[in-house]
Each structure stands twice: as C-alpha cells, then as structure tokens.
Amino acid sequence: MERFKKALKDVFVWDGRDCMYIKNEKERVRARCAEEKCPWLIYVARNSKTMAFEIKTFHNKHTYGRDYGSNLADRAWVTDKLEKRLATQPKLTPREATEHMKQDYNVQVHPKMIQMALKAAREIVVGNDKAQYGKLWDYLQELHRSNWCMKFAITLYACRNGFVKGCRPLIGLDGCFLKGYYGGQLLTAMSLDANNHVFVIAYAVTRAENTENWMWFLTRFQDDLGDHQVHGWNLMSDQQKLTEMPYVHAVAAISKLRIKVTEDFVSPYLTIDAVRKTYDLCVNPVNSKEFWEKTDHPKPQPPRIVRPAGRPKKHRTESGAPLPLQ
Incomplete structure (x- = not known):
C-alpha cells in the first residue's frame, strides 16, 4: 500500500x-x-x-487545471527522487538536479529546496556506500556458505566448472568504470558458451585499471583455474580483435566438397552437449544481508577520494541565464 x-x-x-x-x-x-x-x-x-x-x-477525469500552488513536492519527496539519481550520477550539481526534476517529474523546484534536498540525499547515498564496505567480509562469508568461491577476486564454482567443461578455451579480459560515489574499476574474465552468449568466469573490483592490478587479478585467477600452459587457455584483451571465417562461406566450402555428414566440421564447443555441461551447475542465491553471519575481521574502509588536478568542468547553458521559476 x-x-x-x-x-x-x-x-x-x-x-x-x-x-x-x-x-x-x-x-x-x-x-x-x-x-x-x-x-x-x-x-x-x-x-x-x-x-x-x-x-x-x-x-480518471479532472475538471480543473494545474494548481501551481501545490505543496506535494516537499523536501522529503525531492530528497527521495534525488537519492535515486545520485546512485547513477554521484556528481550531480544543483542545476542538473533542477533540470532532472523538471524533465522527469514535470515540476519546478525552488533552488533552496534543491540545495537542501541534494545535500540530504548525498549524505544518505554516501553513508550507504560507506556502510557497504564494512560488510565485505560478511558478504564473502555468505558467498563461501552458498557458493564455493575464491577470495577477493570472485570465481564462483558453478562459473568455473561451466567454463572448464563446456566453453571454448578462450578467455576475454576487460575492465569498466564503476559509477558509484567511490568509483573504481570492475575487472572481468569471461568466455563464450555454445550459443555465443557471454559467460562470466571471474570478476574483481580494484581502485584503478593498471598493470599491477591486472597482474594481481590474473595471478589469483590462474591459482583457481589452473595454469594456462597446461590446460591450453587462450587469453584475449579488449584491445585485440578476433577474426574468423563467416558461417555462410564455411557452409559453401563444405557443400563444394559434397560431404553429407557436416557434423564432422562442427566444433564440440558448439553442440547441445556443451550447453548442458556449461550450465550443469547453477549459482545458488545468497541470503538477505540481515541473515549474514557476522565475522571477526575489522571492517574495511572505503577508498580515499582522489580529485583530479585542475579546475572542475562546469556544464553551462547557452544563454547562461538562470532557469525560470513557475
């Protein structure tokens, strides 16, 4: 209700x-x-x-026009809406917040209310993000309970098992930005299943994407998966491109040889049996955080925010005039 x-x-x-x-x-x-x-x-x-x-x-019928003196858009309501926006846009400015309320909720909010609501929403979002870092050890304990996994650089057993048994021996490496208040980089190792869908094997969160963090991630990834020289894993970074013969040309070449059993040309990594092996095990759900077992480890602190050098960029309107109030 x-x-x-x-x-x-x-x-x-x-x-x-x-x-x-x-x-x-x-x-x-x-x-x-x-x-x-x-x-x-x-x-x-x-x-x-x-x-x-x-x-x-x-x-659903109104017989009166818009009431410009409505007080429904109070500070608590504006704070709740800006809190959701800050989750994906942590550097939201008062001008951007005003434009967001106008475009998404069709309401013009007074600048003073925007400033107060934005301050309150930012305290909630930052406080929630900071509290999440303190629960990392409890979350890791819960992952070990529900899914066997490797510490810190997370490799769930179902993902590891599915890759080894059913995916082609090709591992793609990539990283992306995290848009939270504290930022960071998400490093991932993934492959392709028999249906050419992305299959995530392992992931980790680091402060930045550099050689040192990639070495840390790949060293732990190899400890869990096995030596690539022994098992024949092939690694490909996001800066490399994979080229292959188009399916139409391959089928035409096979047809020219007049071979009836075309299944001999199909890789075992592209069969239904490979799909069954890949998804033989499932990732078990974890309990809600109130049911996590508390650990004795000290609570981790969030990383220190490092501001870039120089003056911050400002988004200005073409006219530079303030937004009118309705």
Missing part, C-alpha cells in the same frame, strides 16, 4: 494538483482530487480471495 501511495503522489506532482485522502488505512485507501467539484477518484483495497491489492474504483 505504501508503494501505491508513493506512485499516487508522483502522479499528482506530475499533474500539478493536490491529493486528498478520504480513507487512509492499511488495507484500503480512497483518494480524490483536492478540488471540491472535481470528480477524480480512486479506491484501492485488498482482494479477499487473491490477498492482493487491486483498484476497485477509478474515475
């Missing part, structure tokens, strides 16, 4: 109208437009048979 009321508030903020609750209980809610003669009405209650909430009555 709380999710419904949040969604209802979002609708009224977008429409620029005020909402009034006629009945506001845990099992049922009846709400209407705040204008006295407006027929807009909605009634939601729990279904006794399915035990799910459903809309019983809905009159």
Whole structure:
C-alpha cells in the first residue's frame, strides 16, 4: 500500500494538483482530487480471495487545471527522487538536479529546496556506500556458505566448472568504470558458451585499471583455474580483435566438397552437449544481508577520494541565464 501511495503522489506532482485522502488505512485507501467539484477518484483495497491489492474504483477525469500552488513536492519527496539519481550520477550539481526534476517529474523546484534536498540525499547515498564496505567480509562469508568461491577476486564454482567443461578455451579480459560515489574499476574474465552468449568466469573490483592490478587479478585467477600452459587457455584483451571465417562461406566450402555428414566440421564447443555441461551447475542465491553471519575481521574502509588536478568542468547553458521559476 505504501508503494501505491508513493506512485499516487508522483502522479499528482506530475499533474500539478493536490491529493486528498478520504480513507487512509492499511488495507484500503480512497483518494480524490483536492478540488471540491472535481470528480477524480480512486479506491484501492485488498482482494479477499487473491490477498492482493487491486483498484476497485477509478474515475480518471479532472475538471480543473494545474494548481501551481501545490505543496506535494516537499523536501522529503525531492530528497527521495534525488537519492535515486545520485546512485547513477554521484556528481550531480544543483542545476542538473533542477533540470532532472523538471524533465522527469514535470515540476519546478525552488533552488533552496534543491540545495537542501541534494545535500540530504548525498549524505544518505554516501553513508550507504560507506556502510557497504564494512560488510565485505560478511558478504564473502555468505558467498563461501552458498557458493564455493575464491577470495577477493570472485570465481564462483558453478562459473568455473561451466567454463572448464563446456566453453571454448578462450578467455576475454576487460575492465569498466564503476559509477558509484567511490568509483573504481570492475575487472572481468569471461568466455563464450555454445550459443555465443557471454559467460562470466571471474570478476574483481580494484581502485584503478593498471598493470599491477591486472597482474594481481590474473595471478589469483590462474591459482583457481589452473595454469594456462597446461590446460591450453587462450587469453584475449579488449584491445585485440578476433577474426574468423563467416558461417555462410564455411557452409559453401563444405557443400563444394559434397560431404553429407557436416557434423564432422562442427566444433564440440558448439553442440547441445556443451550447453548442458556449461550450465550443469547453477549459482545458488545468497541470503538477505540481515541473515549474514557476522565475522571477526575489522571492517574495511572505503577508498580515499582522489580529485583530479585542475579546475572542475562546469556544464553551462547557452544563454547562461538562470532557469525560470513557475
């Protein structure tokens, strides 16, 4: 029911109208437009048979225009919306936040409210990210309980087993940026299954993508997977390209030889049997964090934020004029 009321508030903020609750209980809610003669009405209650909430009555028609004096977009509501935005855009500026509220929620928020809400949202997001670092050892313990894995550079047993038994002996290495407040790099080792789908084998989070961190990751990856010279693993970085004969040309060449049993030309890594071997084991789900076993290890601290040298870049509008208030 709380999710419904949040969604209802979002609708009224977008429409620029005020909402009034006629009945506001845990099992049922009846709400209407705040204008006295407006027929807009909605009634939601729990279904006794399915035990799910459903809309019983809905009159979706307003007879009044937008109310520019609506107070539904309060600081708590704005903070909640900016908190979600900061999760993917940690360097959000007040001007960008104002534009985000205008474009995504059709509401013009006062600059002072934007500043206060952005500050509160940033404290929540940064606090949550910092708390996650303190739970790394507990998370690792939970991974060992549900899925056998290698420490720090995580290789789940189901992924390792699937690669060894069913994937072609080609390992692709790549890294990408993490867009959280503390940043970092995600290093990955992956392969391709029989259906040419990406199959992740191992991954790790490091402060930066450099030779030292790649050596650390690959050393632990080799300890878990085995020596590439013994097993014949082939490594390919993101700067290398793989070329091969197109399937159409290969089929034409086989047809020219007039060979009836074309299966002899199919690699065992591209068969249904290879798919079964790759996905023979599944990755077991982990418990919710409140059920994790607490460890005695000291809580890790988040990395220190290193600001780049020089003045930060500013995003300016073409006219340079402030956004008008409605």
